Each structure stands twice: as C-alpha cells, then as structure tokens.
Amino acid sequence: MRVLLFLLTGLLTWSACSSPEEAQIANVAIRFSHNWENTPVSAADFNILKFTNDNGEMLSIERLRYLISNVILTNLDNETYELSPYQLVNLGDEEVSIESTQVPAGDYKLSFVFGFTDTENIDGGYPDLNTASFNVPAMLGGGYHFMQFDGKYTAQNLPPAGFNYHVISAVNTADPNNLIFQDTSFKVDLGVVSISATTEIEIKMNIAEWFKNPNTWDLNVLNTVLMPNFDAQILMHQNGKSVFSLGTVQE
Amino acid sequence: MKNNCLFLLAVFLLMQCSSKEATVYTPVPYTLEVPTQFTNKLIAPIIPANNPLTEEGVALGKKLFFDRKLSGNNTQSCATCHSPQKSFTNNLQFNEGIQGILGTRNSMPLFNLAWNFDERFAWDGKEVGLEKQALEPVRNPIEMHANWETVAEKLQASPEYPDLFLQAFGSSEIDSVLITRALAQFERILISGNSKFDRYLNGETTLTPQELAGFNVFMDEAKGDCFHCHGSDNNPLWTDNKFHNNGLDSNFSDLGLGAVTGDTNDNGKFKSPSLRNLKFTAPYMHDGRFATLDEVIQHYSEGLQPSATIDPLMKKVNQGGVGLSLQEKANLKAFLLSLSDSNFVNNPAFRE
Numbered sequence: 001m002r003v004l005l006f007l008l009t010g011l012l013t014w015s016a017c018s019s020p021e022e023a024q025i026a027n028v029a030i031r032f033s034h035n036w037e038n039t040p041v042s043a044a045d046f047n048i049l050k051f052t053n054d055n056g057e058m059l060s061i062e063r064l065r066y067l068i069s070n071v072i073l074t075n076l077d078n079e080t081y082e083l084s085p086y087q088l089v090n091l092g093d094e095e096v097s098i099e100s101t102q103v104p105a106g107d108y109k110l111s112f113v114f115g116f117t118d119t120e121n122i123d124g125g126y127p128d129l130n131t132a133s134f135n136v137p138a139m140l141g142g143g144y145h146f147m148q149f150d151g152k153y154t155a156q157n158l159p160p161a162g163f164n165y166h167v168i169s170a171v172n173t174a175d176p177n178n179l180i181f182q183d184t185s186f187k188v189d190l191g192v193v194s195i196s197a198t199t200e201i202e203i204k205m206n207i208a209e210w211f212k213n214p215n216t217w218d219l220n221v222l223n224t225v226l227m228p229n230f231d232a233q234i235l236m237h238q239n240g241k242s243v244f245s246l247g248t249v250q251e
Numbered sequence: 252m253k254n255n256c257l258f259l260l261a262v263f264l265l266m267q268c269s270s271k272e273a274t275v276y277t278p279v280p281y282t283l284e285v286p287t288q289f290t291n292k293l294i295a296p297i298i299p300a301n302n303p304l305t306e307e308g309v310a311l312g313k314k315l316f317f318d319r320k321l322s323g324n325n326t327q328s329c330a331t332c333h334s335p336q337k338s339f340t341n342n343l344q345f346n347e348g349i350q351g352i353l354g355t356r357n358s359m360p361l362f363n364l365a366w367n368f369d370e371r372f373a374w375d376g377k378e379v380g381l382e383k384q385a386l387e388p389v390r391n392p393i394e395m396h397a398n399w400e401t402v403a404e405k406l407q408a409s410p411e412y413p414d415l416f417l418q419a420f421g422s423s424e425i426d427s428v429l430i431t432r433a434l435a436q437f438e439r440i441l442i443s444g445n446s447k448f449d450r451y452l453n454g455e456t457t458l459t460p461q462e463l464a465g466f467n468v469f470m471d472e473a474k475g476d477c478f479h480c481h482g483s484d485n486n487p488l489w490t491d492n493k494f495h496n497n498g499l500d501s502n503f504s505d506l507g508l509g510a511v512t513g514d515t516n517d518n519g520k521f522k523s524p525s526l527r528n529l530k531f532t533a534p535y536m537h538d539g540r541f542a543t544l545d546e547v548i549q550h551y552s553e554g555l556q557p558s559a560t561i562d563p564l565m566k567k568v569n570q571g572g573v574g575l576s577l578q579e580k581a582n583l584k585a586f587l588l589s590l591s592d593s594n595f596v597n598n599p600a601f602r603e
Contacts, residue, residue: 047516127291130293131293131366133486137478137483139470150562151563161569162561162562163563163568216490224472
C-alpha cells in the first residue's frame with residue numbers, strides 16, 4: 001500500500017511539472033498615460049493654455065474623458081483573454097488603470113476598440129456610464145460619447161474661447177427624416193507583448209495627434225457643436241487612429 | 252427551596268434590566284424604495300457601511316431634522332431652510348440665522364443625495380460625506396449657531412431621545428456623531444423620482460408637444476446643450492453633481508469651489524444642481540439671483556459673462572449665449588417643469 005501511495009504521489013508530482021506553461025499564470029494590468037508630443041500630461045496641466053496644435057492654436061485642457069472597449073489579449077493560437085469589456089478613462093482622475101487579470105504567461109497581441117461598436121453602443125445600457133453622464137442624445141442615435149475633450153483655445157491674440165472635441169458614432173442629420181449612421185469606433189492594435197509573472201502594460205495617448213494626423217485641425221473652424229457634425233466626426237475618426245501606442249511593459 | 256429559586260430568578264431578571272445598553276436591540280433594516288428608472292439606469296446609491304439605513308435610524312433622523320433644539324436658541328431646525336413643501340429648500344434668496352444674520356448662499360434642495368457619488372455636498376463642495384455635511388449648519392455662526400456638545404446635552408436631557416438613540420444605534424449616549432448619522436439616514440431616503448417626465452419614461456403618461464419640443468432643446472448640442480451637465484433621460488438625477496462656472500459673472504464676489512480647493516482655476520465654480528422640482532425651488536443659482544425660470548433660461552441664452560474659468564461647454568460666450576428663440580425658451584421651460592415631482596413634496600413620510 002505504501003509503495004502504491006508513493007508511486008501515485010510521484011505520478012501526480014510529475015504530471016504537475018510536465019507542462020510548465022500551464023502552471024505559469026501571470027497577472028496583467030493596464031495603465032493609461034497621456035502626453036503631448038512625448039511631454040507627459042496630467043490633471044495638473046489642466047486649464048493652462050500651454051499646448052500648441054499643428055495649426056498654431058494655443059489650447060488648454062479642462063476635461064478629457066474617453067471610452068475604450070474590448071480590451072483583449074490574443075495569443076498565437078488566436079485564443080483571446082478579455083482584460084476589460086469597456087473602460088471609461090478620465091484624465092482628471094489621479095490614476096487610470098485596468099485592474100489585474102490572470103492569463104497564462106506567453107506572447108500576446110494587445111488590442112482594444114476606441115469607443116463602442118454599434119452592436120455594443122446600447123443607448124442607456126451601461127449604468128456606470130449613465131451615472132457619469134457620458135450619454136449621447138437619442139436625436140443623434142443615442143449610445144455614448146467615445147470622447148469628451150473640452151478646453152479653451154486662442155489664436156491671433158483673440159480672447160480664449162471654448163472648444164468641445166466630442167467624438168461619437170457619426171450620424172448624418174442633413175435630412176432629419178432619414179438619419180444616416182456610420183460606426184466610427186475603430187480597433188487599435190498595439191502589437192505583441194510578452195507576459196510573464198506580474199506585468200503592467202502602458203497604453204499611451206498622444207493628445208496632439210487628435211489635431212494633426214492625417215487632418216490638420218483648425219479650431220477656429222471646428223470648435224463646438226461637433227457632435228451633430230458628420231464631417232467633423234469622420235475627421236476625428238481618421239485622426240484618432242494614430243493617437244494610441246504601446247508604452248512600457250513592466251514585469 | 253422554592254423561595255430561594257424565586258429569589259435567584261428575581262436577581263437574574265434584575266440583572267437583565269439593570270443596564271439598557273446591555274439589552275440587545277437590533278434595529279430593523281430600512282428598505283429604500285428606489286424608482287425603477289434609477290435601478291435601471293444608475294449604479295447603486297451610496298449607503299456607508301458604518302451607517303446602514305434602519306427604520307429606527309431614519310425615524311430618529313426625521314425627528315431631529317424638524318427639531319429646533321439643534322439650534323443655539325431653539326428657534327430653528329434643519330427644516331427652517333429645508334422645507335419639505337419646497338423640495339427641502341425654501342423660497343428665500345438667503346436665510347437669516349438665529350441671530351438675524353443673512354447668509355450668502357441660497358439653501359440647496361435636498362433629494363437623491365445617496366446618488367451623489369463624489370460625496371461632495373453644498374454649492375462649493377466643501378463638505379465631503381453627508382454625515383460630515385450635517386455637522387456644519389448646526390455650528391455655523393450665521394446659521395443655527397449652536398455648540399454640538401450643548402445640542403447633545405439638550406437631547407440627552409429630553410425624556411424621549413435617549414431611548415430613540417438606543418433603539419437606533421445601541422447606545423443612549425448622545426453625541427454629534429450619532430446625531431449626524433441619524434440626520435444622514437433621513438436625508439438618504441429623500442428620493443424624488445415620480446415627476447411627469449419619469450412617468451413618461453416609464454410609459455405611464457404622455458408629454459405635451461411643447462414639453463417634447465423643450466426636451467429636444469435641452470438635448471440639442473446646438474441649442475440648450477443642457478444634458479452635458481444636467482443629466483438626461485438616461486441619467487434621471489438631472490445633474491452630474493460636478494462643479495462648473497456657468498458664466499454668471501466676470502468677476503467673482505464668491506469664489507465657490509475655488510475657495511475650498513485654493514486653486515484659482517476653480518474660482519466661480521459651483522455645483523450643478525438637479526433640475527428636478529424647479530417648480531418648487533425658486534429662486535435659482537447659488538446666490539438665488541434669478542427669481543424665475545425665465546430669468547435662468549434668459550441667462551443661458553443671452554446673459555453669459557466671460558471669465559478665465561467659464562466652462563467650455565458654455566457656447567458663444569462672446570455673444571452672451573446661443574440665443575434661443577422665444578418659442579424655444581417657452582418650450583424648454585415647459586419641459587423643465589415636467590421634472591417636478593408633486594408626490595415628493597407632498598409625501599407625508601417626509602413631513603413633520
């Protein structure tokens with residue numbers, strides 16, 4: 001009996017060690033950082049006309065909140081691990097992060113969607129986002145803002161004026177009886193990350209990109225009431241694609 | 252032997268009754284009646300773990316809310332400035348304290364406070380947490396001007412309060428902590444969610460064409476653009492509970508949030524109040540400067556004043572605002588009044 005027990009214990013121990021990749025579970029967390037052309041930006045930089053966009057306007061940030069969804073890791077076998085179904089990131093908060101999730105150690109592609117796809121952009125469907133007053137009026141299709149970026153700008157020594165760079169899923173309201181919707185959420189692929197043990201991944205937003213690439217943004221022309229402006233939403237959609245990048249991956 | 256047993260039983264019973272605190276009394280949990288649209292649209296209200304709602308705590312808080320013993324000379328209660336009939340404010344621009352000194356802020360209406368998730372209370376956000384907020388008006392020299400120790404002594408000396416505190420909190424030793432906990436419990440049950448617009452959202456009634464047109468003005472970014480700060484059909488609080496400079500002044504006699512944070516970028520910012528119950532809560536703004544809703548709408552339409560801290564959501568400031576037409580103003584007013592909840596102001600459970 002003792003021999004049998006010994007053999008059984010040995011067999012179990014061997015089988016537990018025989019597949020090391022199964023045993024290595026890693027904790028992965030996401031941290032968001034923000035910069036203006038590589039200069040870090042935080043809430044401490046709010047309210048100061050200190051940033052200059054590509055069109056030459058000086059601008060300040062007073063509020064910057066944005067929504068990302070489907071934050072996932074995809075391994076080489078195309079298996080996916082969801083880090084977060086959606087996340088409202090508020091630059092005004094002291095620290096913005098997605099809490100740790102357990103995944104098997106290995107190499108993954110990291111991706112997310114900026115905003116919600118039409119399928120997930122359910123009007124009033126997310127109590128935390130409703131509570132945060134992040135909704136889009138039903139007359140514009142409902143659902144949620146993808147980004148609310150408010151601040152002031154000045155040009156040619158004129159007094160500062162407000163801007164509301166609000167990104168939503170685009171709707172063409174030219175004919176109020178025939179609204180035309182276009183899903184302007186977009187997928188962001190951040191490349192491959194190696195995950196082992198405890199890993200924190202930084203997702204970076206270069207705020208300046210919203211104003212420059214590929215469309216040079218003229219705040220003198222496009223400043224407020226952009227939500228119902230279909231053409232402006234398309235420009236935002238195009239500029240947004242170069243905003244995010246992979247930052248440091250710390251173990 | 253029989254006598255000995257009776258004697259021991261008597262001693263035992265006497266011991267049981269000798270200390271009220273030794274009597275274990277478990278307060279009955281209070282069930283908050285949350286409107287359907289709140290449950291469906293919002294995250295759960297904040298009920299602090301160290302101050303759960305109980306039937307006894309709420310009842311005690313209500314009694315305290317209307318009790319003038321909380322003021323220095325027994326002439327004012329919380330309800331003096333926060334009348335149930337007026338959605339827990341009153342119709343005065345400013346209120347006189349017990350010594351006849353006029354305040355500088357309009358008393359805020361009280362409802363749906365458990366959904367203030369940042370827990371910053373008062374126009375300038377200086378009080379963090381409802382329990383802590385309740386400490387302030389009692390000791391404020393231009394309001395109830397009392398000393399908390401004296402208030403506690405007065406209540407302790409009353410024939411009924413010690414037992415009520417015992418039942419609510421398991422202690423008959425009255426102090427400011429328990430008093431403010433009871434007040435906060437009562438304030439948390441003040442829920443307003445049964446306006447005409449609520450019933451419309453719940454499919455129980457219809458709006459007039461004018462009210463619907465006014466709702467569209469409210470939600471239209473090019474018109475009222477009210478929804479960015481004041482909620483929507485998907486945020487039935489009708490406030491974001493944040494602080495904004497809404498263009499009242501170019502120079503500030505009252506710094507608002509700025510005086511609390513010390514940050515000049517917060518100067519002139521005040522909490523956006525809920526738009527519920529406007530029918531009952533005139534005058535309006537932190538200083539009660541507008542006597543009517545028409546004046547409020549006129550301000551946003553044509554009266555905006557520029558300043559360094561004016562919120563970027565205020566549009567066309569150099570023109571004074573977006574310039575609503577007379578019809579749009581009337582429509583917006585009709586919609587705003589549809590957010591008034593007569594059941595709330597007439598609820599006997601909230602009356603003295």
